[in-house]
Amino acid sequence: MTTDISTGMEQADVHEEIQPGDPSTEVEAPVVEDTAVKALNAVLIRAAVANRNAERFNKVDEAAKADVVRVLGRKGSLPVMNPLNADEEFVQITVSKLTYTAKVVDPSASKEWVKERYADKVEKQTRLMPGTTEQHVFNVLKQFAPYLLEEVDVVPDHVINELALKSRLAQRPMGFGGEVGVDAPPGIVVEPSAPKVYVTFRNPSVVDDLIVSGIVDMEGNMLGGDE
Structure with a gap:
């Protein structure tokens, strides 16, 4: 005995019901927030x-x-x-x-000013003659070949530092003898504090x-x- 289990649907209808990609049959995946x-x-x-x-x-x-x-x-x-x-x-x-700071911005100019006006601030220093570069034999040259050496006048750094300190206290560039304005030592700048x-x-x-x-x-x- 044969049992009729037909659904009454045609073959094409069955395929349409389960067709992949059909929006009516797809289940949206939940949006996962990152x-x-x-x-x-x-x-x-x-x-x-x-x-x-x-x-x-x-x-x-x-x-x-x-x-x-x-x-x-x-x-x-x-x-x-x-x-x-x-x-x-x-x-x-x-x-x-209000305070002031003084700094040397041109040491060469300041030292030349000292040489011209304050000979007592200038010191003697021995150095190699121009063109002589063998520094490691300096002491030997001084003892056995002094004709290769010469003494020159130099202004020590501590002298320029003294000028800067005097200028800071005066609140403007000033020389050892109080020189200011056009007679003041060049190369020194005095600035007020912020x-x-x-x-x-x-x-x-x-x-x-x-x-x-x-x-x-x-x-x-x-x-x-x-x-």
Whole structure:
């Protein structure tokens, strides 16, 4: 006995039902997020933003300190009152005092100036005649062939250092005898020190309170016209 198990579907119909690639039969694979890559990218973005903010606030800091130097002057120092509490000095702002540095930028010119004006600062030094290069026989030559040697006038380095020190104290190029201006020793430059502003907090949390209260912005500018 034969059992009819026909589905009533034609052969082509069966093939169409199971045809590979048919969107109606495909199961979408779940999208797996690469959390490790995203986390790494987030860290790098945070570093980039922090770096940019640091550059921005460094410029704000420099500008604010320049204003402090302008209003306080060198060696100036004042406490800062808390706008939220008139009795509290929450920070001290101090500007460094003015100092000078002197450096020798042209030692040859400075030494020639010393030779012309201060013979007592010049010392005798023995050296090989030009063209004689056998340094290792220097002592031998000095004893047995002195005609190959000559004595010359030289200005020792310590003398030039003395000039630099005197110039620093005078706050301008100056000679041993007080020569300045056109008579000053050449080759010496005297420069004033750059001002430094020191911020000494007594209660740093006040800054956060001022920002939260809307009294200053993130750059420290007073808001609402209050000065």
